[in-house]
Amino acid sequence: MKILVPVKRVADPDNANKVKVSADGARVTSEGLEWKLNPFDEYAVEAALRLNENGASGEKLGEVIIVSLGPDEVQTTIRQPLAMGADRGIHVKADDAELDSTVVAKVLAALVAQEKPDLVLMGKQAVDGDSNTAGQVLAELLGWPMATFAMAIETADGGKTLTIGREVDTGVLTLKVTPPAVVTVDLRIVAPGSVRNGVTPDAHKYGEGARYASLKGIMAAKKKAIDVRTLADLGVTDGAVVTYTKFERPPARTGSVRFVESAQELVQRLKTEAKVL
Amino acid sequence: MTAPRSSHLFNPTEEHRMLRQTVAEFTRREVEPQAAESDRLGVLNTALFRKLGELGVLGITIPEADGGAGMDTVAAVIVHHELSKSDPGFCLAYLAHSMLFVNNFYHCANEEQRARVLPRTLTGEWVGGMGMTEPGAGTDVLAMSTTARRETGPGGDHWVLDGTKTYITNGCEGHCFLVYAKVDGRITAFLVDRDCPGFSTSNHIDKLGMRGSTMAELIFEGCRVPAANLLGEVGGGLVHMMHNLEIERLTLAAMSVGIAERCVELMVDYAQQRQTFGKPIAEYGQIQRYIADGYAAMEAAKALTYNVALDITPDSRNRVGSDAAKLFAAPVGKQCADYAMQVMGGAGYCREYPVERLWRDAKLLEIGGGTIEAHQKNLTKDLCRAAKRA
Ligand SMILES: Cc1cc2nc3c(=O)[nH]c(=O)nc-3n(C[C@H](O)[C@H](O)[C@H](O)COP(=O)(O)OP(=O)(O)OC[C@H]3O[C@@H](n4cnc5c(N)ncnc54)[C@H](O)[C@@H]3O)c2cc1C
Numbered sequence: 001m002k003i004l005v006p007v008k009r010v011a012d013p014d015n016a017n018k019v020k021v022s023a024d025g026a027r028v029t030s031e032g033l034e035w036k037l038n039p040f041d042e043y044a045v046e047a048a049l050r051l052n053e054n055g056a057s058g059e060k061l062g063e064v065i066i067v068s069l070g071p072d073e074v075q076t077t078i079r080q081p082l083a084m085g086a087d088r089g090i091h092v093k094a095d096d097a098e099l100d101s102t103v104v105a106k107v108l109a110a111l112v113a114q115e116k117p118d119l120v121l122m123g124k125q126a127v128d129g130d131s132n133t134a135g136q137v138l139a140e141l142l143g144w145p146m147a148t149f150a151m152a153i154e155t156a157d158g159g160k161t162l163t164i165g166r167e168v169d170t171g172v173l174t175l176k177v178t179p180p181a182v183v184t185v186d187l188r189i190v191a192p193g194s195v196r197n198g199v200t201p202d203a204h205k206y207g208e209g210a211r212y213a214s215l216k217g218i219m220a221a222k223k224k225a226i227d228v229r230t231l232a233d234l235g236v237t238d239g240a241v242v243t244y245t246k247f248e249r250p251p252a253r254t255g256s257v258r259f260v261e262s263a264q265e266l267v268q269r270l271k272t273e274a275k276v277l
Numbered sequence: 278m279t280a281p282r283s284s285h286l287f288n289p290t291e292e293h294r295m296l297r298q299t300v301a302e303f304t305r306r307e308v309e310p311q312a313a314e315s316d317r318l319g320v321l322n323t324a325l326f327r328k329l330g331e332l333g334v335l336g337i338t339i340p341e342a343d344g345g346a347g348m349d350t351v352a353a354v355i356v357h358h359e360l361s362k363s364d365p366g367f368c369l370a371y372l373a374h375s376m377l378f379v380n381n382f383y384h385c386a387n388e389e390q391r392a393r394v395l396p397r398t399l400t401g402e403w404v405g406g407m408g409m410t411e412p413g414a415g416t417d418v419l420a421m422s423t424t425a426r427r428e429t430g431p432g433g434d435h436w437v438l439d440g441t442k443t444y445i446t447n448g449c450e451g452h453c454f455l456v457y458a459k460v461d462g463r464i465t466a467f468l469v470d471r472d473c474p475g476f477s478t479s480n481h482i483d484k485l486g487m488r489g490s491t492m493a494e495l496i497f498e499g500c501r502v503p504a505a506n507l508l509g510e511v512g513g514g515l516v517h518m519m520h521n522l523e524i525e526r527l528t529l530a531a532m533s534v535g536i537a538e539r540c541v542e543l544m545v546d547y548a549q550q551r552q553t554f555g556k557p558i559a560e561y562g563q564i565q566r567y568i569a570d571g572y573a574a575m576e577a578a579k580a581l582t583y584n585v586a587l588d589i590t591p592d593s594r595n596r597v598g599s600d601a602a603k604l605f606a607a608p609v610g611k612q613c614a615d616y617a618m619q620v621m622g623g624a625g626y627c628r629e630y631p632v633e634r635l636w637r638d639a640k641l642l643e644i645g646g647g648t649i650e651a652h653q654k655n656l657t658k659d660l661c662r663a664a665k666r667a
Contacts (some may be wrong), residue, residue, distance in 0.1 A: 076291065083295055212303055215333030215346035218295045 001062040001159040001179070002032075003023045003048040004117040005086065008068065009077040010128040028247055030096070035073070037080050040185065041124025045081040046210040047153060048121045049188045054083075055200035060272035062118075062159075063087045067111060067144055069094045069104060082221035089226035092234065100240035110234035112142060117180065118159055119141040123135035124149050124184040126254055135184035145177040151188035156198035286583050289351055296334075296352055300359040303332060310321040312364035315489040316634050319481070322448050322489065323404070329371060330401030338380045338524070344399050345383075345392060350524055350589040353380075355583060361535025363631075366489025367640040368532055369645075372489065373446035374398070376528050378405030381521040382455050385466050385509040392469065393579050394453060403452040408442035408495045416651045419515075422498060425458040425465060425510050427504070434504035436460075436467060438475075438497040444645075448493025450477050455508065456495065463512035467502050476498035486633045486637030488533065522639075523589050523599040524568065530582045530602040533610030535643045536635050537575035540610075540617035543632055544568055558620070567616040575613055578606035597659050604652035607642035614639045 011019050012034040020029045037045075045066070052062040064086040068074040073095070078089035092107050112120065125132035139146035151172070152165030159179055166173045167188065175185070188194060192206045213221070231237070260266045271277045288294040307325060315322050329335055334356050339345020346352070353376065360368035379398055382405070383391065397403040414421040423440025438458050445454070453470040469476055479494035499512045509517060545568055548559035557565045585598035614636035618625035644647050 076294070079291060079295060080298070083299075165612065209306065211297055211655070212332055213299045214331065215299075215337065216290050217333075218299070219347060220343065221295075222292060 001119055001155075002115070002117040003052060003062065003064050003119045003121050004043070004067060004112065004115060005044050005048050005064060005081065006067045006069075006104070006122050006134070007045065007077060007081060007122070008038045008123075008126045008128075009070065009074055010038045010126055012036040013039075013127060018023055019243075021249055025246045025248055027097070027244070029256045032137040035077065037077055038123055038126045038128075039187070040125060040127070040187070041209045042081075042123075043120045043187065043190045044123050044214045045084055045086060047150075047185055048119075049085050049194035050089070050200070050206065051119075051153065051155065051159070051197050053197075055198070055204045055206060061197070065090065065115060065117065067092065067108065069099055069107060070096055078222050078226055080213055082224045083217040084211055084222075085217060088224055090229060091226050092229045092231065093099075094231055098231070098240060100242040101131050101133040101137055103236060103239070104134045105141055106236045107231065107234055108134070108138050109141040109235060111229075112138075112180075113193060119162070119179050120144075120182045122139045122182070122184050126187050135182050141180040142180075142182070145181045146176050146183070147175050147181065149186045150183050151186050151191075152194045152196075153183065153185075153189065154196040156196075158198075163271070190250050286580065287355075289587070292348070293352060293355060296348070297355045297359060299332065299544060300334065300356050301362075303328070304359050304363045307362040308367060310358060311368065311631075312489065312631065313634065315352050315364065316366060316397045316561075317488075317490045319483060321404075321447070321491055322367060323401075324472060325367065325448055326370060326404065327401040328509075334371075335375050335401055336379055336395065336399040337375060338419065339383050339395065339399070342382070344395055350527060350586045351583065353524060353528050354663070355634050356587045357528040357531035358535045358538075358579075358582075361532040362539040365532050365641075366487040368489075368535070369487045369641070370447055370490035372405075372525070372528050372532070373406045374401075374404055376525050377407035377521070378453070378455055380650060381407060381517065382468070382508065385513065385517045386468070388650070389467065389505065390508065398453065400508075404447050406445050406447035406451040406454050408445050408454050408456040410442060412441060412443050416546065416648060418518075421457060421464070422458060423456070423458040425467060425502070427460075427650065428501075436502045436504065436507060438469065438500040438502055440465065440497050442495040444482065444492050445478075445495050446490050446492050447490040447493055448495060449481050451478075456497075457514050457518060458497075460511045461469060464514035464518065465511050466508035466514040466517055468506040468508055469495070469500065469502055473500050473502050473506075481502050486634070487641045488637075495618065512568070519596075520594065523594060523596055524645070526599040526603040526652075527582060527586055527589060529642055529646045530578070530599075530606035530659070533585075533606040533639065534575065534579045534582055536610035536639045537571070537606075537613035540613040540632060540635055541568070541572050541575055543630070544571065544617040545619040546618075547624070551621075564620055567620050571613040572618040574609045577610040578602075582606055597656060597663075600647075600652045600656045600659070603642070603647065604649055604656065607649060610639040610642055611636070 009088050015034050022029050048064045066078050066086045066089045068078050069092045088145045124136050147164040149166045150164045152164040153169045162177050164175045190209050303638050311322055318583050333346050336345030337348050337353050341347035398405050411421050425436045425438045427439050428435045456467050456469045475498050477496045482492045548564050551558050582602045585602045588595035617632045618636055
C-alpha cells in the first residue's frame, strides 16, 4: 500500500510550563519551546509502518510518505518518522499562523491528488489545539470513506479492504472501509497486536508503543529525500477559516486538598459544603 | 524559534539531536522503571542490554561499514549522559562494553578479529569488558604483573596468560574481554573469551553503588589464548590503552553530568512542592543555594565535557581535556546528589526516591577510570611538560 501520514510538531507536553501566552493574549508564543512529534501522529506512523512491512523479516510491502506543514524547522519533525523507517517526506512551507484544520486538509487533498495514496493515516488530533477535525475535513474534501479513532486495523488482501476497530463506550465498533480512505488513529493502535496485515505472522510480537528511531535509522534518514512545496504550489490560497481571538491561561487553582476521616464524612461535606450532591 | 545557540554544543548535528531523543525516550520508557530493582538485586539487566543492541548504540563509534553507527565522541557522550539520568549502574555496563571493549578492540584488532567478534558484540549477544586493573596495580597500572608468553608446539600456537585482574565491570556476564598483560615486560593487548582454557572469573564483587552492573575478577591460570587473539603488536598495548582512556574518561564525565542533571531536576521539583512553615521550601535562601549552586556546577561540567568531546576522534587527542573534564565533572555529580538529598530531607534518604541511589552511584566517578588524584597528577605532569616545550 502507499500510505500518506501527515504529522505535526507540538510543544513538548513534558515541558508544557514553557508554553507562554503573549502579553496581549493574541497568540501562544513559541520562543524557546522544545518540539515533539504529536503523539497521535507518531502512532499513525507506527501503524503505517506495521501495515507496510513483514514485521518478522523486515521486508517492506509499500511506501510510507510523511507530510508536515510549517516553517523550515518542521523538517526536523519529518526526520524522526524517516528515522523510524518511513520512505520519504514532503515539507509544505507555511507560517504556523496561516494554518487551521481546513487549510491543512486542503493541502493534504492537493497532495493526495498528486501522490494518489491508498490510505491517509493520521493521528486523531494534535495534543496542542485538540481540534480533532483535519481528518474529517479531508475525507469530506476527497469524498473518501473515513474511519476515526481506530484502535485496530486489519487487512488480509494487500489493502483492498480494511477492517477497522473503534473503541466506543459500550465496546468495539467494527467498520469495513474500501480504500482509498482516511483513517485517524487512537492510542491503542500501538498495542502489540493492533495492526494485522496478513503478512506479518500472527506469532510476531510487536513492542508496546511506537518503535524507536534506531541509530541505523537515524543515519539512513539523513539520506532520505524531503520535497519542499509551498501553499501556492498546491493551489491553496484561501486563508484559515478559524481565527483565534484570545488565549488565556487557565485560572490559578484555588482551594486545597483536604483529607476526610470516612466515606460518611465525605458524603456529608459534598452535600453541605460543596453542594454537589 | 530556532534552538538556542548553546544547544549546538550539545547537539552539533540533526543526527545528534535525534540520537538524544531516542536514548532519552528509551531511558524514560524502559530504563527508569527497572533501575531500582536492578539496584536492589545487584544484577545487570541483560535483556535490556540487548535492546541497546537493537537501538544500534553498542557500536556507536564503530564505522558503518563495520556494522556500527559511525558516530563520534559527542554521540557517545550523549548516550552516557541520557542513560545516567535514570540508571548510572546500567550505563556503566554499557560503558564497559561499548567504550572499554568494543571501541578499544576495534582500534587494535585486525580484519579477521573484527569479523569474528564485532557482529555478536554489537547486538549484545556477547557482553564485553576490559581488564587493566590488578589487585596490586590500580593507579600505577604500569606495575601490572599479569604475564603472557608464547608457546608453539604440537598443541598449536598459543599465548599462555598468568595473573589476576580485579574490579572488572561485566566480569560476571561478560563473554569476551580485552586484557592487558606483559610480554617480556612490555604491555600487550589480548582478546580472551570464555572458550580459552584456564580462564575463569570470580564471584560477583558486591559494591556500594553502580549496582545495575556487576564486577568480578578475571583469573588466568596457565590460560591458553589462541595466537590469533593477539591484538596489535607485542608491546603495542600501552599506546592503545592510553588513547582509549580519553574517550573512557569523557564518557565517565558524561555519566556524572547525567546524575547531576537528574538530581537538579528532582530537587527543583521537590522544593516547590514541599511546604514548611506555610511556604514552599524553594523560598528559603539555604535551599536556593543548593539548587542554584548545583545547577551552575552541573552546567559548567556539561559545557566542559561536550566541549572536550569535539576534540577526541580516532586521529586527534585531547588528554589534558579528558582528564580535566572527568576531574571537574566527577565531584559535581556527587555534589548535586548530596544537595538533592539535603533538599529532600528524609525523603531523599529513603529508597522511594531515586536520589539515594544516584548518591551511591555518583561516588564511583571519583574512583573508576582513574581516581581524581590520578587526574590531578596526570594533568599537572602534562601541563608542566607543555609549558617547558613552549
Ligand atoms: C565499580 C568499579 C568498576 C571498575 N571497572 C573496571 C574495569 O572494567 N576494568 C578495569 O581495568 N578496572 C576497573 N576498575 C578499577 C579502577 O580503574 C581502579 O579502582 C582505579 O584505577 C583505582 O585503582 P585502585 O583501586 O587500585 O586504587 P589505588 O591505586 O590503590 O589508589 C588508592 C588511593 O591512593 C591514591 N593514589 C594512588 N597513587 C597515587 C599517587 N601517585 N599520588 C596521589 N595519590 C595516589 C588514589 O588516588 C586513591 O585515593 C573499576 C573500579 C570500580 C570501583
